[in-house]
Amino acid sequence: MAHTLLLVDDERKVIEFMEPFLRQEGFHIITAATGTEALAKARDAKPALVVLDWMLPELSGIEVCRELRKSSRVGIIMVTARIEETDKLIGLEVGADDYMTKPFSLRELAARIRSVLRRIEGESVTEEMLKRGDLTISETQCRVWKHGREIPLTPTEFKLLLALASRPGVVYSRLQLLQAAMEDDIHNDERTADAHISRIRKKIEDDPAEPVFIKTVYGFGYRFEQQP
Structure with missing residues (x-):
């Protein structure tokens, strides 16, 4: 079964850049343009991983990440134009699994997604219920x-x-x-x-x-x- 990815970015051209390639890579794609919409779709669709832009209307990517981590172990890859090391640390500290800086290669994005999914699925297998x-x-x-x-x-x-x-x-x-x-x-x-x-x-x-x-x-x- 194909993994569901939630792509969150308020710039439509960025979604249009990622979505066709990731569909071709075998993922099922849903999208959101605001932080509030992202939380609603994450709750309803329960994606395997969220590709999350930092700068979003209504709620920032950091706020969305923090809210998701209160109740979910969904994979999260932060995507942003911010290049400062402190920004990366903030993203990781609030619960992101990985962090990518724009512009980025679609092949690298797909590789990072698969890496995070493998890690999460490995944790699920070894977890003691x-x-x-x-x-x-x-x-x-x-x-x-x-x-x-x-x-x-x-x-x-x-x-x-x-x-x-x-x-x-x-x-x-x-x-x-x-x-x-x-x-x-x-x-x-x-x-x-x-x-x-x-x-x-x-x-x-x-x-x-x-x-x-x-x-x-x-x-x-x-x-x-x-x-x-």
């Missing part, structure tokens, strides 16, 4: 399956579930869960944790009113059942 009862959790892909069917979780919900499932039997306070899921963006109202746990239960439990996976420890917080 976290299995808890009927649930399978991939930390690197930020994805969860139950009976082989993917369960859609928000980034915060995934982080909460991962924190609990990584240490079954350990009781987490509501504040500890908020710290694990939200890092510096912590709400003082600990009922926020209760709301997130409620939504997670509705998605992973057969009967959210009688949870099998996430147990309430009254007066303390929550724990993940050791043998759900």
